[in-house]
Amino acid sequence: MxxxxxxxxxxxxxxxxxxxxxxxxxxxxxxxxxxxxxxxxxxxxxxxxxxxxxxxxxxxxxxxxxMPEQVQSAVQRHAAEGPMYGAPTEVEVELAEFVTRHVPSVEMLRFVNSGTEATVSAVRLARGYTGRDKIVVMQSGYHGAQESTLVEGEGDHTHPSSPGIPESFAEHTLTVPFNDPEAARAVFDEHGDDIAAVLTEPILGNYGIVHPVDGYHETLRGLCNDHGSLLIFDEVITGFRVGGLQCAQGKFGVEPDVTTFGKIVGGGFPVGAIGGKSEIIEQFTPAGDVFQSGTFSGHPVTMAAGLETLRYAAEHDxxxxxxxxxxxxxxxxxxxxxxxxxxxxxxxxxxxxxxxxxxxxxxxxxxxxxxxxxxxxxxxxxxxxxxxxxxxxxxxxxxxxxxxxxxxxxxxxxxxxxxxxxxxxxxxxxxxxxxxxxxxxxxxx
The missing domain is CATH 3.90.1150.10 (Aspartate Aminotransferase, domain 1)
Incomplete structure (x- = not known):
């Protein structure tokens, strides 16, 4: 070539x-x-x-x-009507309604602009909702370019994995190996009262597509229930790809408290979203006190592309x-x-x-x-x-x-x-x- x-x-x-x-x-x-x-x-x-x-x-x-005709037409129409407004539009409501109808755990949704922004906001939300600081993540897991999860090490012996991140960020991040229920139990035994959330992909998608062993996610769900922590599924990769419209959580039959989305939910345009139980998602401003905002969030062209992509997928097998x-x-x-x-x-x-x-x-x-x-x-x-x-x-x-x-x-x-x-x-x-x-x-x- x-x-x-x-x-x-x-x-x-x-x-x-x-x-x-x-x-x-x-x-x-x-x-x-x-x-x-x-x-x-x-x-x-x-x-x-x-x-x-x-x-x-x-x-x-x-x-x-x-893009199929119905997707292309929706994108062109919304782009022609004006690039963005700094005000809500109907199409973002329609996309949120579609997601909440199909994803088992999602009752309410906040759209953002990338998978990274979604996981950043989800971590902040978990800390604000629980009043705790520590986050448990999987060793070698990836949740975007955010300071709270760019860490290396084991358990509570962690340090930033990139220059430019203060050591103090890593102090609040605990790591466990994926598929190791005993390690998860041990970190909760030691830090359970301080853990705001466990953040994991249902399937590791940035490290060779590693499936969960039988019962692993159920173990995480039980530990979070027992200690008052949130279970966050990062479905930026698996969302609306694995398990169809119910996403990976539907395939595995485990309901997280919060889910992060990206990629397919925007139909190929920049997007992210944080979904979950209403009582949790409503902690975001302006309904609650956890600050979250963005100039391009709910961008009408992205919302139209995501909505029509998911509709097309549902209608055409x-x-x-x-x-x-x-x-x-x-x-x-x-x-x-x-x-x-x-x-x-x-x-x-x-x-x-x-x-x-x-x-x-x-x-x-x-x-x-x-x-x-x-x-x-x-x-x-x-x-x-x-x-x-x-x-x-x-x-x-x-x-x-x-x-x-x-x-x-x-x-x-x-x-x-x-x-x-x-x-x-x-x-x-x-x-x-x-x-x-x-x-x-x-x-x-």
């Missing part, structure tokens, strides 16, 4: 943007390709190269790059299509790994998938979790599958980034650029796209 235009654009970008990008995950080596346009389930770069796109904007594009393709992809990947790399692990569910380059595993897939690791104790691969983010970190991350990702790109398959981020299926993908990608996996692995 020729990448002259992308290289020239990257050279220009380095002069005006740090690292030549506006999000660090885009800084692939030696330089990223620059996208010119999207086309259904594909993207075309500045040099005219065409790729099957399984990045999907890191998750927001459930329908793909071509989008989830049936993308989940079927997800099963086809994961099953195909398992067949490839059985022949070529049985130590590797296929992960994912619904329309999410990934191959984690784990270092150990049985030589056979007999009796394994079909269609992606589900953390079943009876599975012969159970002891080898990643249980938390640290397990994924121990995989062959350099091989994934330096050899595998470039090899897939050269075959016209666009994957997220590191070992940790998920791949996504969209409604515009076809069985042919999946089969072509599987052939590329055979060659690259």
């Amino acid at each position: 020729n990448h002259e235009q992308s290289r020239a654009l990257y050279d220009r970008a380095l002069s005006v943007m740090p690292g030549g990008v506006n999000s660090s995950v885009r800084a692939v080596r030696p330089y990223p390709f620059f996208v010119q346009k999207g086309d259904g389930g594909h993207v075309v770069d500045a040099d005219g190269n065409r790729y099957i796109d399984f990045v999907m904007g890191y998750g927001p594009l459930l329908l793909g790059h071509d 989008v989830y049936g299509h993308v989940n079927e393709l997800g099963d086809r992809m994961r099953s195909g990947l398992q067949d490839i790994l059985e022949d070529q790399a049985p130590e590797y692990t296929v992960v994912g569910t619904d329309s999410m998938f990934k191959v984690v380059f784990t270092r150990d595993g049985p030589d056979t897939f007999e009796g394994h979790c079909e269609g992606g690791c589900q953390q079943r104790p009876e599975c012969p691969r159970y002891d080898y599958c990643p249980k938390d983010g640290s397990d994924v970190k121990q995989a062959e991350t350099e091989r994934w980034e330096r050899l595998f990702w470039p090899a897939m790109k050269e075959q016209g398959v666009f994957l997220t650029a590191n070992q940790f981020e998920s791949q996504f299926i969209c409604d515009a993908h076809t069985a042919e796209d999946v089969d072509d990608a599987l052939e590329a996996y055979k060659e690259a692995i």
Whole structure:
């Protein structure tokens, strides 16, 4: 493939943007390709190269790059009527009503502008509601670029994971390994009266798509109930992708007190949201005393895109299509790994998938979790599958980034650029796209 235009654009970008990008995950080596346009389930770069796109904007594009007529019409109409107003509009009420009708735990909603802003606001809300300071998060979990969760360490021995964050922020953040109920119990035994909330993704989506072991979320739910803490599900990635319109909490049958959303709920436009029980969400100003505000919150174009995207998904069996393709992809990947790399692990569910380059595993897939690791104790691969983010970190991350990702790109398959981020299926993908990608996996692995 020729990448002259992308290289020239990257050279220009380095002069005006740090690292030549506006999000660090885009800084692939030696330089990223620059996208010119999207086309259904594909993207075309500045040099005219065409790729099957399984990045999907890191998750927001459930329908793909071509908006259906009803979505496109709503976006164009609201943009034509005026970009924004600094006043409420009907469409934000309609989107909030749609979410509260379908997500089991959500009675009330506050829209913001990003997943990070949603989790920042949710942490502030939990502290304001409970009158406590400490937050429990999962080790290696990711909840956006916010000071309260950018921490490293174990238990109460934590410190900031980035320069620019005072040590005092980390003092109030406690960490436990995902899928370790004993560690969760221990941190509550020691700090339970001071814990405002547990913040976790239902499925780790930034660390190899790690499923919860059976009963783990129920343990967190029980601990929060016993100690008067809030359970916050970060569904920025899984929301309206895993579990359909009920989200991952509906799939797992566990109701959090607060849920954060992003990505799909805005239909591909910048968005975030905090939802939950009315008595909690009403603590936000102006109904309550926990300050939360934003100039672009409830932006009418974003609200219209999100509403019509979710309506379209509900009316056209989008989830049936993308989940079927997800099963086809994961099953195909398992067949490839059985022949070529049985130590590797296929992960994912619904329309999410990934191959984690784990270092150990049985030589056979007999009796394994079909269609992606589900953390079943009876599975012969159970002891080898990643249980938390640290397990994924121990995989062959350099091989994934330096050899595998470039090899897939050269075959016209666009994957997220590191070992940790998920791949996504969209409604515009076809069985042919999946089969072509599987052939590329055979060659690259």
